[in-house]
Amino acid sequence: MRVALFLGCTVPVRATNYEQAFRRVAAEFGTEVIDINDFSCCGFPAKAVDRMIPLVMAARNLALAEREGVEAVVTLCNACTETLTETNHVLRHDPEQQEKVAGHLANLGYRYDGSMTVRHAARFLYQEIGLDRIRTKVTQPLAGWRIAAYPGCHYTKPAEIYEGFDRPERPISLNLLVEATGAETLELEGTCCGGGTLGAKEETALKMARMTLDQMKERGADAVALICPFCDVMFEQNQKKIERQVGVEYGLPVLYYPQLLGLALGIPREELGFSINRIKMDRLWQKLDAQAMRG
Amino acid sequence: MPEPLIDDQLDPSFRVQISQEKGGEKITRCFACATCTLSCPVRAVDDSFNPRRIIHLALLGAKQEVLESGFVWLCSSCYLCSERCPQDVSVTELMCAIRNIAVREGRIPAAYIAQLELLDKHGRLYEIGDFENKKRTKMGLPRVEEKREEVARILELVGATRYYRKEPAP
Ligand code: SF4
Numbered sequence: 001m002r003v004a005l006f007l008g009c010t011v012p013v014r015a016t017n018y019e020q021a022f023r024r025v026a027a028e029f030g031t032e033v034i035d036i037n038d039f040s041c042c043g044f045p046a047k048a049v050d051r052m053i054p055l056v057m058a059a060r061n062l063a064l065a066e067r068e069g070v071e072a073v074v075t076l077c078n079a080c081t082e083t084l085t086e087t088n089h090v091l092r093h094d095p096e097q098q099e100k101v102a103g104h105l106a107n108l109g110y111r112y113d114g115s116m117t118v119r120h121a122a123r124f125l126y127q128e129i130g131l132d133r134i135r136t137k138v139t140q141p142l143a144g145w146r147i148a149a150y151p152g153c154h155y156t157k158p159a160e161i162y163e164g165f166d167r168p169e170r171p172i173s174l175n176l177l178v179e180a181t182g183a184e185t186l187e188l189e190g191t192c193c194g195g196g197t198l199g200a201k202e203e204t205a206l207k208m209a210r211m212t213l214d215q216m217k218e219r220g221a222d223a224v225a226l227i228c229p230f231c232d233v234m235f236e237q238n239q240k241k242i243e244r245q246v247g248v249e250y251g252l253p254v255l256y257y258p259q260l261l262g263l264a265l266g267i268p269r270e271e272l273g274f275s276i277n278r279i280k281m282d283r284l285w286q287k288l289d290a291q292a293m294r295g
Numbered sequence: 296m297p298e299p300l301i302d303d304q305l306d307p308s309f310r311v312q313i314s315q316e317k318g319g320e321k322i323t324r325c326f327a328c329a330t331c332t333l334s335c336p337v338r339a340v341d342d343s344f345n346p347r348r349i350i351h352l353a354l355l356g357a358k359q360e361v362l363e364s365g366f367v368w369l370c371s372s373c374y375l376c377s378e379r380c381p382q383d384v385s386v387t388e389l390m391c392a393i394r395n396i397a398v399r400e401g402r403i404p405a406a407y408i409a410q411l412e413l414l415d416k417h418g419r420l421y422e423i424g425d426f427e428n429k430k431r432t433k434m435g436l437p438r439v440e441e442k443r444e445e446v447a448r449i450l451e452l453v454g455a456t457r458y459y460r461k462e463p464a465p
């Protein structure tokens with residue numbers, strides 16, 4: 001399968017571990033991942049200003065992918081996923097907006113027929129690669145790792161635009177993907193990480209993140225597996241700050257799902273971007289090395 | 296106790312304005328059940344935020360209060376309320392509709408001005424220059440080029456440059 005990888009703003013600068021691990025894992029399954037140099041921001045940050053901005057920006061990105069003839073656009077960030085998917089949905093269901101967007105695109109020299117499939121990387125692994133193929137390629141099962149799988153809001157919501165994928169409020173696909181690596185998952189009540197509120201009121205956003213971190217810790221997580229760079233900002237990059245504010249210690253390593261999968265596939269950790277992860281993984285490395293020695 | 300809002304502070308056309316805005320069309324369907332507020336993760340940690348209250352202030356016509364208080368900017372866009380609302384009000388989209396109105400009426404938060412400037416300058420929220428690309432190359436990742444011209448052009452076409460460029464609206 002030939003797909004275009006949509007990086008967006010944050011991933012290529014701030015979450016290169018996620019990007020590197022996904023590319024590496026995709027190659028392992030024989031997926032041809034191409035880069036389209038003309039891609040820009042998806043448009044999400046400007047929706048609050050004027051919702052026409054993300055519609056035109058997303059449609060332009062999708063038009064580029066259509067022109068390239070790829071089978072799907074694979075996204076890494078939940079906000080990019082939502083914006084590109086929502087744009088397809090609006091263009092297909094709202095003729096008035098469709099006409100406006102088409103007019104702006106024509107002005108820029110583009111045309112978008114609305115045919116491009118958008119897939120979050122995790123959904124891509126779950127639906128296009130599939131759990132069976134993943135399981136057969138696992139050479140280093142992560143037995144005994146307790147993982148808090150955290151899909152984030154826009155992976156499945158708003159349900160209307162995702163056309164029946166997974167369960168909107170309590171998705172299970174990421175749990176199943178984590179379990180395919182041999183790790184265990186734990187039950188979490190899915191609450192928002194707070195990323196969307198960080199810019200408006202930091203104190204409130206950090207409290208939101210803390211609710212989930214508390215839950216993960218109480219339920220005995222060894223680490224968190226994420227699929228969105230905004231969730232990472234809250235749970236990993238702000239973890240120390242939250243610890244200082246509330247006087248607790250989480251010490252909870254946060255990694256991106258493709259990194260976890262990469263380890264289970266036996267890919268060397270140097271090729272999975274772990275130097276970027278901020279929270280010490282020592283305990284997990286010890287587990288892994290002990291497992292590897294036992295073979 | 297705050298003073299009650301009385302007639303001359305209310306603008307009955309506000310609900311019409313919202314229902315004519317993309318995303319705000321379904322505001323008058325709300326029957327005040329509070330499912331949105333009870334589901335809201337922002338509300339769970341910050342009781343100054345209350346989506347049902349915002350909706351009812353808007354329906355009442357308390358335009359100034361809704362726009363000035365800035366509460367609509369606290370919504371994290373998690374869509375939980377939208378999934379659960381029995382009247383399918385699309386509360387998340389409604390918050391966005393009110394944000395869009397606030398921006399047009401001169402109340403754009405500074406953070407969004409900064410983001411528009413970045414999009415205009417880099418085509419993305421983060422700069423990717425030689426420094427960033429060197430780091431990428433080290434990790435075996437392909438170079439990424441900035442594509443700002445077409446993004447800036449989109450901001451012009453949509454009429455958004457007036458929010459951050461010091462020039463009169465087109
Ligand atoms: S859940 Fe829907 S109907 Fe109930 S108060 Fe909120 S917007 Fe109104």
Ligand code: SF4
Pocket residue numbers: 331334335336337338346369370371372373374375376377386387390
């Ligand atoms: S979308 Fe906004 S208002 Fe609705 S539950 Fe989430 S944070 Fe609250």
